[in-house]
Structure formats: structure tokens, C-alpha cells
Amino acid sequence: MPLDFYLNATLSGALTGLVYGLMALGLSVIFGVVRVVNFAHGEMMTAAMYVAILLAAALGLDPLVAMFPIGALMFVAGYLLQRTLINPFIVRPEHTQFMLMVAVAIILVNAQLLIFGPNARNVQVEYALDSYAIGEIIIDKVRVYAALAALAVAAALFAFFRFTLTGKAIRACADNHLGAQVVGLNVKQLYAITFGIGAACVGAAGCMLLLLVDVTPVQGPGYTLLAFIIVIVGGMGSLTGALVAGLVIGVSEALGGLLILPSAKSMATFAILILVLLFRPEGLLGRRA
Amino acid sequence: MTLEVRELDLYYGDAQALDKVSLSAAAGSVVAIVGANGAGKSSLIRAIAGIETPRAGSVRFKGEEITGLPSYRICDRGIGQVAEGRQVFPTLTVRENLEMGALLKRARPRLAATLEEVYALFPRLRERAGQAAGTLSGGEQQMLAIGRCLMGQPELVMLDEPSLGLAPTVVQEVFQIVRQLNERGITIVLVEQNVAASLKLAARAYVLENGRIVMQGTGAELLADDRVRQAYLGL
Numbered sequence: 001m002p003l004d005f006y007l008n009a010t011l012s013g014a015l016t017g018l019v020y021g022l023m024a025l026g027l028s029v030i031f032g033v034v035r036v037v038n039f040a041h042g043e044m045m046t047a048a049m050y051v052a053i054l055l056a057a058a059l060g061l062d063p064l065v066a067m068f069p070i071g072a073l074m075f076v077a078g079y080l081l082q083r084t085l086i087n088p089f090i091v092r093p094e095h096t097q098f099m100l101m102v103a104v105a106i107i108l109v110n111a112q113l114l115i116f117g118p119n120a121r122n123v124q125v126e127y128a129l130d131s132y133a134i135g136e137i138i139i140d141k142v143r144v145y146a147a148l149a150a151l152a153v154a155a156a157l158f159a160f161f162r163f164t165l166t167g168k169a170i171r172a173c174a175d176n177h178l179g180a181q182v183v184g185l186n187v188k189q190l191y192a193i194t195f196g197i198g199a200a201c202v203g204a205a206g207c208m209l210l211l212l213v214d215v216t217p218v219q220g221p222g223y224t225l226l227a228f229i230i231v232i233v234g235g236m237g238s239l240t241g242a243l244v245a246g247l248v249i250g251v252s253e254a255l256g257g258l259l260i261l262p263s264a265k266s267m268a269t270f271a272i273l274i275l276v277l278l279f280r281p282e283g284l285l286g287r288r289a
Numbered sequence: 290m291t292l293e294v295r296e297l298d299l300y301y302g303d304a305q306a307l308d309k310v311s312l313s314a315a316a317g318s319v320v321a322i323v324g325a326n327g328a329g330k331s332s333l334i335r336a337i338a339g340i341e342t343p344r345a346g347s348v349r350f351k352g353e354e355i356t357g358l359p360s361y362r363i364c365d366r367g368i369g370q371v372a373e374g375r376q377v378f379p380t381l382t383v384r385e386n387l388e389m390g391a392l393l394k395r396a397r398p399r400l401a402a403t404l405e406e407v408y409a410l411f412p413r414l415r416e417r418a419g420q421a422a423g424t425l426s427g428g429e430q431q432m433l434a435i436g437r438c439l440m441g442q443p444e445l446v447m448l449d450e451p452s453l454g455l456a457p458t459v460v461q462e463v464f465q466i467v468r469q470l471n472e473r474g475i476t477i478v479l480v481e482q483n484v485a486a487s488l489k490l491a492a493r494a495y496v497l498e499n500g501r502i503v504m505q506g507t508g509a510e511l512l513a514d515d516r517v518r519q520a521y522l523g524l
Contacts, residue, residue: 165392172378172389179376181340183390183437184364 004136009254011139015147017250019208021243022150023223024230025157026201032237033174033194036086039101041202042223043108048074048203049215050116056123063123064149067207071200078199082192090191105220112217120214128211146208153204154243157197161239170194174237202227229269233276235286245284248272290349291316291445291476292337292368297346299329299336299500306332308500309346314445314493319467319477321491321508323484323521329500330480331373334447337478338370339363350445365393369443373450373480375434379423383414386422386433390440399442407436410469428459435466446470447478452486464490484521488512496521 027041038044048070055061055070085104089097130141161167173180173190180187230249234241249269256268276283292314299307306329314320324330335341337348339360347356355363364370369390378386387407391400408415411432417425422433431451438446448467452460464486471477471490481487488494491508496517504511511517 165388168381168385169389169392172381172385175378175380176376178340178372179378180389181360182338182370182372182376184361184393184441185389186359186361188359 006255006258008137008139009258010251011137012143013251013254014247015139015143015250016212016254017247018147018150018154018243019205019212019246020226020230020250021246022154022208023202023205024227024234024242024246025154025239026198026205027227028231028234028237028239028242029157029201030195030198031231032239033170034082034086034090034191036090036097037101037228038195038198039098039224040105040108040220041198041227042225043105043112043220044074044078044199045202045206045209045223046112046215046217046220047108048206049210050112050121052207052210053121053123053215062125063207063210064145067149067153067204070207071204074203075196075200077196079192079196081199082195083188086195087188087191105224109217109220112220116217118217120216122214123210125211142211146211149208150205153201154239157201158239160197166190166193170197226269229273231283233272233283235283238283238285238287241283241285248284290314291318291351292320292478293347293349294333294337295347295349297333297336297348298344299332299341300344301332306500307336307343310497310500310502312495312502312505314476314478317471317474317476318492319471319479319490319508321487321494322478322480322497323487323494323511323517324497325520326482328497330497331449332500333497334370334372334449334478334480337363337447338368361393364441364443365395367395367442367444369438369441369446371431371434371438371446371448371451373453375427375430377422377425377430377433377437380421382419383422383425383433384418386437387414387440390437391442393441396440396442400440403440403442407439410439410466411436428455428462431455431459431463432466435463435470439470443475445476445478447480449480450482451479452481452483460486484517485512488517 023045027038030036030038051070052063052066055066056063089100127141132139132141132144161171169185170190172185173187230245231242234245252268252272253265257265260267290313294310294312296309296311297307298309310333322330336343339358342357347354350366350368355366387404391397391403396403413429414433414436425433451463467477467479479487488508488511494508494511495502496504
């Protein structure tokens with residue numbers, strides 16, 4: 001196969017990977033601060049994608065526009081979920097947290113099946129078939145837009161954590177839980193905000209992904225797993241790590257699909273996961289424990 | 290009385306950490322709490338601060354009941370804390386650490402002005418403002434912990450072992466600062482393993498043993514007491 005064939009696949013994999021990265025960023029933010037693994041992450045994203053489909057059908061909203069109201073909606077949903085359901089579980093053993101989040105995931109999947117049926121759906125935007133050509137390399141417009149949107153949201157998130165007092169307070173909670181209580185931070189409130197931010201991230205990522213893939217109600221667990229793998233590869237709690245690992249996994253999926261079999265694209269993903277666990281268990285950009 | 294603790298009971302599971310502890314601190318005074326490791330000194334501070342919830346008893350601050358309030362509300366009433374082990378935020382910068390102390394409603398509007406005051410008190414912190422707190426020396430971290438507490442504009446400051454693990458010259462500096470804070474009118478509750486130094490400073494002192502107050506008096510009285518001299522001063 002000619003070289004530009006691989007270049008094409010690599011570039012489009014990288015662009016998709018940025019959206020994966022944003023999805024995983026949401027998981028990483030929640031885990032890094034609240035120390036709860038959101039096992040309903042992919043299911044939450046799927047819910048956001050269905051809302052985007054409804055908005056597109058009812059109002060003709062482009063998913064990249066719909067990501068703003070959907071992000072806000074997901075923030076509120078995540079905030080309330082943490083405040084009501086998850087908060088009492090924070091001090092309980094990890095396996096009970098796991099069961100709680102899996103229960104949330106199962107409820108979401110079945111609710112989506114009930115409401116939307118099992119068939120795959122998608123959104124057709126006007127520019128769905130447009131592309132940019134750079135020499136021999138041809139890139140889909142939707143992929144470029146989705147990747148740029150993912151970068152923009154990620155940049156906004158980094159700025160939030162770096163420059164706002166609330167963002168710094170959230171980092172402080174992650175840094176030293178006792179210290180946060182000592183200085184009088186409202187830790188419960190900050191946890192709920194964090195969960196809301198994580199949910200908003202994955203909601204926005206869902207809107208972007210909707211430009212690239214179809215949605216089915218049963219896709220959730222697969223994306224939860226993917227986000228989980230990306231967070232481990234990037235390094236638990238590292239935000240840049242999640243983005244970089246998203247990129248790596250996106251490229252590996254594209255090249256794995258091309259070199260082996262399209263149906264075997266996840267094989268490359270798991271191979272990377274195993275290699276990282278063997279040789280760099282703290283993740284690409286994670287800190288050594 | 291600024292702080293009045295009445296018959297406070299605290300349990301960790303089935304283990305009793307505090308047994309009917311009562312103490313009080315007059316406005317603008319220094320109160321010392323001394324006792325061996327595991328006597329319940331840190332538990333007492335955490336119970337007053339709302340980080341642990343007492344099973345029975347009451348804590349009143351400036352005449353108001355604060356028992357059972359969450360820690361952030363108690364901080365907002367004006368009770369600041371310099372916790373054992375300093376508890377700074379290691380990956381945040383010195384400046385960010387200080388800002389975190391001023392997120393209370395009572396302190397937020399004056400954040401910038403208070404920051405200047407703290408920098409004036411600890412010029413070292415200004416020099417290191419952009420540095421991650423985890424890279425500071427132990428003494429500097431203690432200054433940061435005290436500065437961060439002052440950012441909340443407290444009326445009462447509880448210090449838990451502020452001199453622990455510090456070099457002798459730095460220990461002197463810490464006691465100097467505690468005296469300065471008190472001269473500014475801040476009521477001080479001081480828990481220290483450095484019994485002699487803290488009793489000299491204290492208007493009133495309590496000896497805690499196995500979660501109980503076993504002795505109390507003025508700092509001078511306890512300093513002269515044979516049992517205290519034997520048990521805590523090695524004399």
C-alpha cells in the first residue's frame with residue numbers, strides 16, 4: 001500500500017483520537033478529584049448523543065452547536081448525580097462504588113433501549129461528505145471540526161483549572177483532601193462541580209463523536225472501557241495524559257484496522273494497554289506513585 | 290469566652306478518643322494543650338474544627354453553638370486551623386495555596402489586601418510565590434500553612450504541633466510568630482510537644498491524657514507542677 005494511505009489513516013485516527021481524549025478527560029477529572037471511577041461514562045455520553053439527535057431532528061441544530069446546551073445539561077445532571085447518589089458512597093469500599101456506577105450504567109442503557117429502540121441512528125450535517133485535500137492526503141471536514149472542537153473544550157478546561165479560584169480549589173481537593181477541609185473548602189460542593197464538569201466533557205465529546213459515528217443504545221459499555229483504557233494509558237489523574245493517550249489510541253485504532261482487519265481495531269488498543277501496564281504502569285504522563 | 294468546649298465525646302468506631310473534654314479560651318488569650326502522643330490532642334482540634342463529628346457535648350464560639358456544623362461553615366465563623374503535618378497543597382503554587390485560605394465568605398472580598406499582609410509577615414513566601422508548595426523546606430511549608438490560615442481572617446487559630454520536625458532556629462521563629470499573632474488580638478489554641486515553650490506562652494493550659502483532661506491551670510502553675518515537670522519536661 002502506498003505511503004499516503006497510511007498517512008491518511010494516521011491523521012484521521014489522530015483527529016478522532018482527540019475526541020476520544022476529551023471523552024477520557026471527563027473520566028480522568030472525576031477520578032483524579034472525587035476518586036470514584038465513573039463506570040457509566042460511555043452510557044452518559046450515549047445519552048448526550050441521543051439528546052443531540054433529538055435537537056437536530058426538532059430544531060435542526062448542528063451537534064457542534066448543540067454541544068453547548070447539552071454540556072450545560074450534562075453538568076447539571078452530573079452535579080445532581082454526585083450530590084444525591086454518589087456522595088454517600090464516597091467513604092464506602094470501592095466495590096460498592098463500582099456496583100453503584102454499574103447500576104447507573106445498566107439503567108441508562110435500558111432506558112435508552114426503551115425510548116429509542118435498538119436501531120443505529122445518526123445525524124446528517126450538510127458538510128458530512130466534504131473534505132480537505134492536502135496533496136495526496138484527504139481529510140474529512142467533520143473530523144477536522146470535531147477535533148478542533150475537542151481541542152477548544154480541552155483548552156477551556158485547562159484554563160479553568162489553572163486560572164479560576166474554583167478550578168484551583170478543585171485541584172486543591174485532589175492534592176490534599178484533609179488540607180482542603182482544614183482551610184474550609186466546601187469539599188462536597190466541589191466534588192459535585194467536578195462530577196458535573198466530567199459529565200459536561202463527555203457530553204460535549206458525544207456531540208463531536210456524533211459527526212463521526214452512529215449511535216446505538218448498547219454502545220455505552222464499549223466507550224466506558226475505551227475511556228478507561230485511555231485514562232490508564234495516559235496516567236491516572238493526568239489531564240494532558242488523557243488527551244495524548246486519546247491521540248495514541250485513535251491512531252492505533254486506525255492503523256490496526258488498516259493493517260490487520262477493520263474488526264480487529266480494538267486489538268491494537270488492548271495491545272497498547274498491556275504494553276503500558278507492563279513497562280510504564282503509571283501511564284505515559286502519570287506520576288510514579 | 291471566645292471558645293467554650295463542654296463535655297465533648299468523640300469516638301472512632303468503638304474506640305473513644307475524647308472523654309468529656311471541657312475547656313475554654315478567653316478572647317485574645319493563648320491556651321495550651323499538652324499531652325503525650327495519642328492523648329487525643331489532634332482529635333480535639335479536629336472535633337472543634339468540624340472535621341470529626343463528636344458523639345456528645347457542645348462547642349460554642351463567641352456564644353454561638355457550632356457543634357456538628359460542617360468544617361467549611363466553622364472556618365467561616367472565624368476559626369482557623371494550622372493542622373498537624375502542615376497539610377499544604379503540594380502541586381499548587383505558594384500563591385495558589387494562600388488563595389485557597391481566602392475562599393471563605395468572610396475573607397474572599399479582601400483577598401488581595403490579606404495576601405499583601407501575609408507577604409509582609411512572611412517575605413519568604415513572596416519570594417517563592419510561583420513555586421510549587423511541595424518544593425519548599427519544612428520550615429517554609431509551616432510558614433505557608435500559617436499564612437494560608439491567616440488568609441481566612443480568623444479570630445481564633447488552632448495550631449497543631451507547629452514546631453514538629455523543624456530545626457531549632459525555625460522552632461524559635463514559629464513561637465515568635467505565634468506570639469505576634471496573639472499580639473494582633475487573635476485567640477490561640479496551641480497544641481505542642483514542646484511543652485516548656487508552649488506553657489511559657491500560655492495564659493491557660495490543659496493536660497490531656499487518654500482523651501481526658503487530667504490537669505488544668507495557668508501556664509505558670511503547670512510549669513511549676515511536679516507531675517508536669519516529671520512527665521513532660523523530664524525534670
